[in-house]
Amino acid sequence: MSEIARERLIVFTRYPEPGKTKTRLIPCLGPQGAAALQRRMTEHLLANVRRLNDIRPIALEIRYAGGSRQLMQGWLGCGLMYTPQSNGDLDRRMGSAFNDAFGSGVDAAVIIGTDIPGITAEILHQAFAALQNRDLVFGPAHDGGYYLIGMHKNSFGRALPQLFSGIPWGTADVFDISLKIAAKIGLTVALLEKLQDVDRPEDIRIWEQQTGKAANHLHTDRISVIIPTLNEAADITPTLKQAQKGDNVETIIVDGGSRDNTTEIARSYGAKVLSTWPSRAGQMNAGTAIATGKIYLFLHADTRLPDRFDVHVRRTMQQSDVAAGAFKLRIDSDVSSLRIMEQVANLRSRYLKKPYGDQALFLNAALFHSLGGFPDLPIMEDFELIRRLGKKGRIVILPQAVLTSPRRWLNIGVWRTWMINQLVILAYYLGISPEKLDRFYRRGRGGNKNS
Numbered sequence: 001m002s003e004i005a006r007e008r009l010i011v012f013t014r015y016p017e018p019g020k021t022k023t024r025l026i027p028c029l030g031p032q033g034a035a036a037l038q039r040r041m042t043e044h045l046l047a048n049v050r051r052l053n054d055i056r057p058i059a060l061e062i063r064y065a066g067g068s069r070q071l072m073q074g075w076l077g078c079g080l081m082y083t084p085q086s087n088g089d090l091d092r093r094m095g096s097a098f099n100d101a102f103g104s105g106v107d108a109a110v111i112i113g114t115d116i117p118g119i120t121a122e123i124l125h126q127a128f129a130a131l132q133n134r135d136l137v138f139g140p141a142h143d144g145g146y147y148l149i150g151m152h153k154n155s156f157g158r159a160l161p162q163l164f165s166g167i168p169w170g171t172a173d174v175f176d177i178s179l180k181i182a183a184k185i186g187l188t189v190a191l192l193e194k195l196q197d198v199d200r201p202e203d204i205r206i207w208e209q210q211t212g213k214a215a216n217h218l219h220t221d222r223i224s225v226i227i228p229t230l231n232e233a234a235d236i237t238p239t240l241k242q243a244q245k246g247d248n249v250e251t252i253i254v255d256g257g258s259r260d261n262t263t264e265i266a267r268s269y270g271a272k273v274l275s276t277w278p279s280r281a282g283q284m285n286a287g288t289a290i291a292t293g294k295i296y297l298f299l300h301a302d303t304r305l306p307d308r309f310d311v312h313v314r315r316t317m318q319q320s321d322v323a324a325g326a327f328k329l330r331i332d333s334d335v336s337s338l339r340i341m342e343q344v345a346n347l348r349s350r351y352l353k354k355p356y357g358d359q360a361l362f363l364n365a366a367l368f369h370s371l372g373g374f375p376d377l378p379i380m381e382d383f384e385l386i387r388r389l390g391k392k393g394r395i396v397i398l399p400q401a402v403l404t405s406p407r408r409w410l411n412i413g414v415w416r417t418w419m420i421n422q423l424v425i426l427a428y429y430l431g432i433s434p435e436k437l438d439r440f441y442r443r444g445r446g447g448n449k450n451s
Helices: 023-052 069-076 090-103 121-130 153-159 174-184 201-211 215-219 236-243 262-268 280-290 309-317 336-352 365-370 381-390 414-429 434-444
Strands: 007-014 059-065 081-084 108-112 136-140 146-152 189-191 223-229 249-255 272-275 295-298 322-331 361-364 394-404
Touching: 007 023, 007 090, 023 069, 023 121, 023 201, 059 069, 059 090, 069 081, 090 108, 090 153, 108 121, 121 136, 121 146, 136 174, 146 153, 146 174, 174 189, 223 236, 223 262, 223 280, 223 309, 236 249, 236 262, 249 262, 249 280, 262 272, 272 280, 280 365, 280 381, 295 309, 295 365, 309 322, 309 361, 309 394, 322 336, 322 381, 336 394, 336 414, 361 365, 361 381, 381 394, 414 434
Parallel strands: 007 059, 007 108, 059 081, 136 189, 223 249, 223 295, 249 272, 322 394
Antiparallel strands: 108 146, 136 146, 295 361, 322 361
């Protein structure tokens, strides 16, 4: 077995279905808000877990309750190990998780829940490090339970089932009783720092303090940022970082067969990653199939969103007569001819209400699907969707600007790029087939549609 698989972190969580998760918070947050908090806490934890791989290699397993493997993959991505929790009380479910881990050959396993926002990569590193010379490790919680339990394979036989037998789960005595059992059967124990969990209405302040996010964000519509990629390793990092600054935002990468490490970078930042054929329309449509947001935002891989983009998007989409929106364009270059391109693009989108794809088009998911998504065209898919959206309501161009790379202009020349674009648009209006336009566009740009 490879070194990477010798340690396993097992995350216990539940699919965030309203009314069936975080039920003790429903009187305060409502069913939707409680489920949203469960979703955000799990995602917050996994972001910290992924940073652990910068310190030590681990295998990550998601043990889930509720939902299905397909739903879990749609939520958290396809690159993880998913196992449904076994039936029975917590003792049986944890015992089964440890049994499966050690049966597969790992040396040390750690189980955590998702309702402790204070868990960091460093704490998890300390837990696995402690198991190099201790049988058990506990992370005690302020309510008398524990948020983390880890075990070395050499102690597995002695620890189970004694360690989980007769524990009054859900009481303030869980941790103390567990320590006494461990001492009685001769297990050495390491302790981590004590943390607070989020389980009752009065605990919501803990989430707010740890994350800096007020609980009222749980009532906001989720935004799914969908990014089609093809060999974007050089540009994708700042795009993802900026997108993930938004509140209640998920990022989805739909890769068209990159030969660089685009997908590895995306996963390291917690993005969901899909792979499909290299067709921008098809890639974006595929991304919506796993998106969980009520608002879709389609973003180019070399384009950075403005600060507080999420606030501006939601405020725009709250207007009942708005079909879609986009941002003002800013090109990341001081070349004077590109300043002219900016002005032309912004005048066109402002007065003609026809923004292009590099302006980060956003709209409600329901409207997107009612229109059938992006048309299956090799080129002009965003142009055609905007035409259809214009018949459904207003197209709003926000004054805040996205910042996009100048590469597609500079690769073959600013004015040549502009001329090719205008010819393609004119030909499209004249009824030339998209397939012919795509071939012309590729020849004009040296065969690289994504440049």
